[in-house]
Amino acid sequence: MGWAIALHGGAGDIPLSLPPERRLPREACLRHCLQVGVHALKSKKSPLDVVELVVQELENNPNFNAGRGSVLTTNGTVEMEACIVDGKTMRCGAVSGLKTVVNPIYLARLVMEKTPHIYLGFEGAEAFAREQGVETVDASHFITPENVERLKQAREANRVQIDYNAQPVQKDMKREELIPDGDSQIG
Amino acid sequence: TVGCVAVDNEGNLAAATSTGGLVNKMVGRIGDTPIIGAGTYANSLCAVSATGKGEAIIRGTVARDVAALMEFKGMSLEQAAALVVGDRVPKGNVGLIAVSATGEVTMPFNTTGMFRACATEDGHSEIAIWD
Numbered sequence: 001m002g003w004a005i006a007l008h009g010g011a012g013d014i015p016l017s018l019p020p021e022r023r024l025p026r027e028a029c030l031r032h033c034l035q036v037g038v039h040a041l042k043s044k045k046s047p048l049d050v051v052e053l054v055v056q057e058l059e060n061n062p063n064f065n066a067g068r069g070s071v072l073t074t075n076g077t078v079e080m081e082a083c084i085v086d087g088k089t090m091r092c093g094a095v096s097g098l099k100t101v102v103n104p105i106y107l108a109r110l111v112m113e114k115t116p117h118i119y120l121g122f123e124g125a126e127a128f129a130r131e132q133g134v135e136t137v138d139a140s141h142f143i144t145p146e147n148v149e150r151l152k153q154a155r156e157a158n159r160v161q162i163d164y165n166a167q168p169v170q171k172d173m174k175r176e177e178l179i180p181d182g183d184s185q186i187g
Numbered sequence: 188t189v190g191c192v193a194v195d196n197e198g199n200l201a202a203a204t205s206t207g208g209l210v211n212k213m214v215g216r217i218g219d220t221p222i223i224g225a226g227t228y229a230n231s232l233c234a235v236s237a238t239g240k241g242e243a244i245i246r247g248t249v250a251r252d253v254a255a256l257m258e259f260k261g262m263s264l265e266q267a268a269a270l271v272v273g274d275r276v277p278k279g280n281v282g283l284i285a286v287s288a289t290g291e292v293t294m295p296f297n298t299t300g301m302f303r304a305c306a307t308e309d310g311h312s313e314i315a316i317w318d
Contacts, residue, residue, distance in 0.1 A: 001198060001289045002290045003195050003196050003290065004193070004292045006286055008284045013300075014316055018316070030304040030314050046195065047200055051201045051202060051203035055191050059189065059205050067205060071209065071210040072207075075214050079207075080207055081206055083202075083226065085203075085228055087233075088199045090230060108221075150210050
């Protein structure tokens with residue numbers, strides 16, 4: 001058998017009308033990350049190193065919902081999560097609730113390799129990151145104007161629903177509004 | 188959400204996923220990405236990374252189901268992934284990428300689009316958003 005690689009930048013209500021100025025930078029990033037991954041596989045890097053390397057590239061690109069460019073919570077903050085799994089050994093690492101770690105996937109790998117656990121979250125994960133000397137930045141680094149705007153639109157959508165509902169609305173995910181700028185940030 | 192799955196010439200597999208989650212999510216909300224077997228999974232048969240509405244992916248244990256259909260029903264990667272995405276989760280909610288130990292690649296989704304790319308040693312490569 002031969003080597004193979006696949007990568008994604010999220011699925012959702014991405015309309016066919018996505019304007020070139022939004023489509024082209026994303027396609028360029030996918031192309032770049034694919035080249036990075038193929039080169040690493042051809043250089044005989046392990047699949048574990050390859051997937052971590054590619055996801056770090058994607059985290060660093062503000063056009064995708066991870067790392068820099070992560071979408072915002074209802075409080076306008078960032079809470080990032082990541083996970084890595086090695087099929088050969090079934091070892092896993094996962095993190096949630098990160099606010100300052102530049103590459104969450106790297107911290108997930110450290111959880112897998114340097115702790116007896118699989119999953120660390122929130123303050124514990126942040127403390128582990130500092131203990132390991134992982135690169136961290138101010139939380140504002142991850143917040144892009146696009147995602148501030150998306151949060152505002154998402155809140156307005158919720159407000160409209162609440163206005164029409166006498167009862168507090170349980171956000172109906174099926175009625176998820178298509179964010180006018182084209183990228184529904186559902187995943 | 189972003190993700191990557193890879194297999195080398197010896198059939199070793201790995202999966203990685205990272206995300207900011209959902210716009211306007213509640214503080215403290217956990218999605219599918221860090222839940223082993225929901226948004227991310229790998230074993231000796233395949234490696235899977237999922238994206239979409241995390242709550243639907245967790246309920247459907249999407250990534251593990253793909254591997255389990257291969258393991259217990261002898262399905263190919265493509266058949267298993269197509270069944271899970273096409274039949275086991277609500278429409279408009281899920282996309283995934285997966286590779287198998289034999290070098291198969293599949294990238295099904297039941298949403299309008301999924302930003303995706305893949306390449307195999309025999310020269311095939313693809314970068315796409317929609318069907």
